[in-house]
Amino acid sequence: MKSVRVFDLAHSRTGDKGNTSNVSVICYDERDWEFLRRELTVERVAQAYRLIAKGPIKRYEIRNLKAFNFVIENALGGGVTISLAQDIHGKSLCNVMLAIELPNYPG
């Protein structure tokens, strides 16, 4: 058992609608989907995004595409049109997801 980063197992892209960001997590290998389902919890993701988003955060499972979709509310400084951030769309936010470390990886 060792720890891995989401980056080691999956790829990711961020989308924006209003003040909500959605971050996909897509496994390279479908055998890792169950591990991510167990370890990449909403709590862990909320901890990683605590400096950026107020939440709430919801996780959707998309088993058929060996993927997850995290929908993170209140993440974009009020939304693209009024945000004071440099990255108003939050395009870079998937990189926070990829850096999350997860314990107990059996592979």
Add this chain to the structure above:
Amino acid sequence: MVPALELAERGDIDYLVFECLAERTVARENQSRVKDPEKGYTPSLHERLRMVLPVCLKKGIRIVSNMGAANPLGGARAARKEARDLGLGEMPVAVVLGDDVTEIVRRMPELKIMENGEPLESLLPKLASANAYLGADLIAQGLATGAPMVMTGRVADPSLFVGPMLHEFGWSYDDYAKLAQATAAGHLLECTASVTGGCFGWPGVKDVPDLARNGYPFADAKADGSIVIGKTPGSGGRLDVMTCTEQLIYEMHDPTAYITPDCVLDITDLKFTQEAPDRVRVERARARPRTDTLKVTVGYAEGYIGEGEVSYGGIGAVARAKWAAEIIQERLRLRGFKYEDFRVDLIGMTSLHGDDGKRPEPYEVRLRLAGRTPDRKAAHAIGFETRATHMHGPGGAGGACEPRVKDVLAVKSVLLPRNLVKPQVVVEGKL
């Protein structure tokens, strides 16, 4: 070569779709129309159509676009003029009208704002625009006129692509199995290069060949609803199950309920198959019937955002940048300026993902301050005082930018009962 032209010339396509509108674009263009009643369409219309009209009219490729923005009729007239100026004759253009629902929502202050649940009433005094997302049925009606081009204002992005399939195959607008496949295809295509390796590449992990020349995608659609996504032959980039999956989930919330004006798409049974190099088959998209409301984007004026930036490098760069930030904010306070929202970034350290107190100090850092305020002068003062650190800030400040001020057009959303929206199709020019 420009990828849209490359697609028209080498993609063997029947329809070319230009999706041109971000969430706030129509509100912005509405202001252009107030200044000049012939304007208010996407300004790049001229350049884009000049580029593709010759090949599209020659090959019989029909164009569908929302580049009409806040003035589809004006956009149609501008398109016709481009065709005339190119020596291509009188090109009729079908125009979709009725997405502008400003007058309807003005009379409905009780509508609930989707983002915060408050009534629309509070925004009405500063309302700049209200546009309903129209559906593929209007695109199909426009194509049924026979015009070589359909010009629209606000139409849902995937619907721009669903429309040609509805028209071409004569599907019923209640055939949800077909609408599901078409909507999935539309969502995959709507961001062009994002499905062909753009917004995707990562050296050594997700390599993309010839990314500087990545090509635009097309859907190879058949009457039975089968869809294969491809890209311009000979172009750069890559198109595979990985790029398609990233784009499919992009800007989606609940994967069982991606709501468009045409249907409620469910991708939780959808299957991608790599059929050949750069060809991906899409199967098993599902959809439930469309909702009885249309989403309306409401644009309103929300003051100004002012910004300033200046750089520090070498020993103690971060400490000097932090001190400068305090000085600038104190000077703004002394001048009596107030801000609804204010932000300090250390670019190179904390500007994208926040400050966890543990980030390593970089060799150099760019200080950025930004604030939002109803007072234009207060907005300008942020950049002014940031630049002034050259003279009276901590030592070694360099490279401040000119003070930046932008006027803010904010957007919110409401849902409007579908039956209150009365879209129609008219034709500019003779068929």
